[in-house]
Amino acid sequence: MDKEEYKDKRRIINHERDKKLSEIAREYALSNNTVSNGDIVTCCNDLKIIVDRIQHTKGTDACLPECAYSGFVLTKAGKPRKDKMRSKVYQNDLKK
Numbered sequence: 001m002d003k004e005e006y007k008d009k010r011r012i013i014n015h016e017r018d019k020k021l022s023e024i025a026r027e028y029a030l031s032n033n034t035v036s037n038g039d040i041v042t043c044c045n046d047l048k049i050i051v052d053r054i055q056h057t058k059g060t061d062a063c064l065p066e067c068a069y070s071g072f073v074l075t076k077a078g079k080p081r082k083d084k085m086r087s088k089v090y091q092n093d094l095k096k
Contacts, residue, residue, distance in 0.1 A: 022058060025065035029056035033067045033091070040078070041069055042095040048074040049087050057090070066091040 035041055035051055042048050049071040059065035070088045072080040 025058050026056050029065040029067050035067065035069055040074065041089055043089045043093050044095050047087060047089065049089055050074060
């Protein structure tokens, strides 16, 4: 085995590992999800959005994977802003 073969095999193994880690992160985050598309969520700084997209973070050794909710920012009256501003709220930032 030469240097290039070693690097190729190492790259393939790392790619497979990253793919499996991403799969279990997605599974964990979605199994702990409490929000659906169309729900209105409030962030800890009182920002409100109407959810139209749910993604997940990968997580690290220090923090677990979580969902990230994207959508249009709402006014205090509960209507979408005129400028159609969008934002993202992470699951651990939701107001309880």
